[in-house]
Amino acid sequence: MSSWQNHSIDERISMIQSVAQDHNIEDNAVEKDWWVTVVLKALFNTSCGKWLLFKGGTSLSKGWNLINRFSEDIDISIDRTFFEKILNLPFAKCENNNQVKKLRKASRDYIHGTLSAELDVELQKMGIEGYTVKNETMAGEPPKPIDHDSDPTVIFVNYESIFPSSMRLIDARIKIEISCLSMSEPNEKCDIRSLVFDKFPEEDDEMTASIKTVTPSRTFLEKALLLSEELQKEEPRTLRMSRHLYDLDRLMDTEFGQKSLNDGNLYKAIVEHRRRFYHLGYVDYDKDYPTSIDFIPRNEVLKAYRLDYETNMVDGYIYGEAKPFKELMKRMEKLLHDFRQIIIP
Structure with a gap:
């Protein structure tokens, strides 16, 4: 059993x-x-650990301590080099759409067939008790089998909470999304610690790690692009989407935010990577570029974004300062102006 347990x-x-x-x-x-x-x-x-990369909003809080927002999910990418060089799969070079599809299938097979089992073994080695590891194979309402070539692939770790179910506002499970299509650069090593360790290091001395993590400059740009692409839909998602606005606000004045606004090469690399590997049918990737990008929710969805921010984010996920929604949107207007000034080489 772990020292904490x-x-x-x-x-x-x-x-x-x-x-x-x-x-x-x-x-x-x-x-x-x-x-x-x-x-x-x-x-x-796990055996593929050195080819993994921690990314997304959770990396901003746990890896870089840049946002005061609780994040439930773990976003991970697995470097395509692992499939090409270690598993000897030549199609992992992804030189055409057919190879990309083959990689997605191979990745899902590996993650659900090997990685989830290794994750269970590693948790046991750490002395962790009271959990189960489960692959997500069904999704939607009503649930339907997930396509074999779908990416990312999801693993759940369900755990036994020490709090009564009537007191739990947050699901007792960790959702791990693992993609084989993400960029691998830029990244740095970050120290990861639990909040319990920060206050009681002698009581939770095993729960620290140094892991490869996406730099905030890249995450900052990716969040703006994600919103811009989502808002191209006729009916964009709104549930828990306001978190990206909060994250952009928290990052825009940091050295990472300012650096990314002056890095047209990184901006272009991210857009073209998304065009090549994701090629979503509803997205015009040319509109991701500075002259056309728009990550501010339009009037018909603005009320839903406000409700999501004020009820879900502020009341349940953000700790510390949370700007009023009106002020947040003024900040986004300023940020959009700054994005429009980015020079692409």
Whole structure:
């Protein structure tokens, strides 16, 4: 059993409540943060660990400490080099659409057939108890089998919460999304720690890791592009989408945000990567470029974004400062102006 789980349930609840009070978040959010840290450490200890890359919003909070937003999911990419050089799959070069499709199939087979089993083994080695690892094979309402060539591939780690179900506002499971199509650069090593470790290092001494993580400059641009592409839909998603606006606001004044606004080469590389590997039918990738990009929700969905921000994000996921929605949108207007000034070589 891990050093943290060696403590009695009452002792763990007491420590979690202390951390939750410090951060003004729910008790079970602190518990889930511990499980996120555990799962990250185990993932990067698997045989493909050195080809994995931690990305997305959770990396901004846990890896770079740049946002004060609780993130439930783990976004991971697995370098195509792993499939080409280690598994000896020549189509991993992705020189055409047919090879990309073959890679997506091979990646799903590997992740569900090998990686999920290795994740379970690594968690056992760490002495972790009270969990199950499950592959996601069905999705949608009503649930239907997921296409063999779908990317990303999802693994769930379901855990036994120490809080009664009636008190839990957050699901007791970690969703791991693993993509074989993401860019691999730029990245840096980051130290990952649980919130419990930060306050009680002597009680949770095993739950730290140093893992390869996407740089915030790239994540900043990717979030703006994701919103711009989503808003090209006739009926764009709104549930939990306002988190990207919050993240952009938090990043725009940092050195990473300012650096990315002056890096036309990185901007172009990201757009063309998305065009080549994702080629979503509803997206005009030319509109991702600075002269046309628009990540501000239009009037017909603005109310839904406001509701999502004020009820889901501010009340449930953001700890620390959260700007009023009107001020947030003024900031986005300024940021959009800055994006329009980016020079593409």
